[in-house]
Amino acid sequence: MLTIGQLAAYAGVTVRAVRHYHQIGLLPEPERDASGYRRYGATAVVSLIKIRSLAGAGVPLSQIGQMLDADPPAFAEAVRRIDGRLREEIERLETSRAQIARLATGDSLALPPEVTFFLDRLREIGASERMVEAERDGWILVAARWPGYVRDIMPGKLAQLEDPHIVRLYQVGSALLESGTGDDPRLEEIADILAGLAEQAHASGELLPDDLAYDLVDALLVEADPRSERLLALLRERGWAGWTRPERLAQPPGRPADASHAPAPAPDHRPG
């Protein structure tokens, strides 16, 4: 007659595990000796080893009991189910590994590679690190909203970077983000460029859907730098509401809306 420790050692498990199997009714409680110790016979050893070999094969404890006294067809069916579970679990982990392989660099977090390439280009034309991060976060929002769409429009975005107005926009924007002073005349220049882009997009008939994503991207810059509020006000003066997806205002409060400021060639322009 074995004690629980001897039983556990023979089967290669811990005492705690054996007690657990008792608790969930997987292994029947044996008789106790005079001092209350559990005493096990050979049958218990065999049962425990069977349990362990099933558990080691990935069978959940809750099903091992049924499997141990199932007839061959039921057993085979159960085996198929377990194998299916294991397969999809492995598949999940494989995709996880694929994901994590893409995280080699910080930029690729939640973003397709096209965007990280675009961000690198931004750095090349003189965008500051903070600017690139802001841009990246904007694209994260867009990519989450329309997965796949981002890849389609990335070529257009890259082409835009050939436009000197856009380059200027990123450069001045970067300088602004870095210098923490309050009001700044450069905001006017940025507003002019943005209004020009808006005018052009409007003229080309581009129609973006009304979507929460654009509001979020707008809000993102405001949260990143409060001076963006001032920028939005300047844009409103020029007849535009919002800057990610600008809408022409009915009657501009300050001066008439015209597009003489910044003719830019590329048609679409969401974040940035």
Next chain:
Amino acid sequence: MLTIGQLAAYAGVTVRAVRHYHQIGLLPEPERDASGYRRYGATAVVSLIKIRSLAGAGVPLSQIGQMLDADPPAFAEAVRRIDGRLREEIERLETSRAQIARLATGDSLALPPEVTFFLDRLREIGASERMVEAERDGWILVAARWPGYVRDIMPGKLAQLEDPHIVRLYQVGSALLESGTGDDPRLEEIADILAGLAEQAHASGELLPDDLAYDLVDALLVEADPRSERLLALLRERGWAGWTRPERLAQPPGRPADASHAPAPAPDHRPG
């Protein structure tokens, strides 16, 4: 400003998950509105998406916080660690799948294929299903105690099945296991065969170690059929203690120990 539900929907997670991230300090608690509702800005959306993409890549929540504000080398190192974890997890599941593939038939539970082949041979020579199961359980005990050893001795065991005495042993044993009557003259015959085998093993100088495993296999048959007690008594009369690993008694109580009953050729004989 988004409510928790809108935030969760945008990031493709459940409300409960967002609250969980708050609870563990992964996502900072936002301001509340007048009625106590949480209100989220765009930054929270971005953070949540980042969290989800890391979690989706298999990063444990407890590490995501550090990874989000780690410098590139630390980030890369963390990525390597995660990938290692994932790899070994996958490996574990793969071996589980290999295990479960071997469970196609009930016999192969916790047993190497050599043994299941031996069990099939037993059926062929007329062993009953209960006998085969008892034999199988014995081998489970032995295989658990000395993994690998079983494969080595299986050829010898198979050879033994050519011996008519052994065949007779299994056949009479099977008949006994099936017929539930009390005392039975066939026990004498079995005892004679066993004593003969023991004598032969002893003469061949085979020396098995003193090990719990043999006691367990002995006990197994006793638990499977109480009449085995009687068999052991008969064996003792013939000068042997135990039957799996028989030891010659100092002075046989009933009659002198001789080996004239059953000359069997094969040298080793553990369970069965």
Next chain:
DNA sequence: TGGAGGGTTGACGCAGCGTCATGGTCAAGC
């Protein structure tokens, strides 16, 4: 006789949320 090394029950902890339970809030229709 005392200490080491077993055994006993009971309870919390882990990861990542799902799922009630119970109650307040909001927007819309009557």
Next chain:
DNA sequence: GCTTGACCATGACGCTGCGTCAACCCTCCA
């Protein structure tokens, strides 16, 4: 103003397979 349904809040238990105390009892050996 009232109801209804959808959403928000907190709090707590559940799941998986045990690990790890805590506090106490039993046995054996020097």
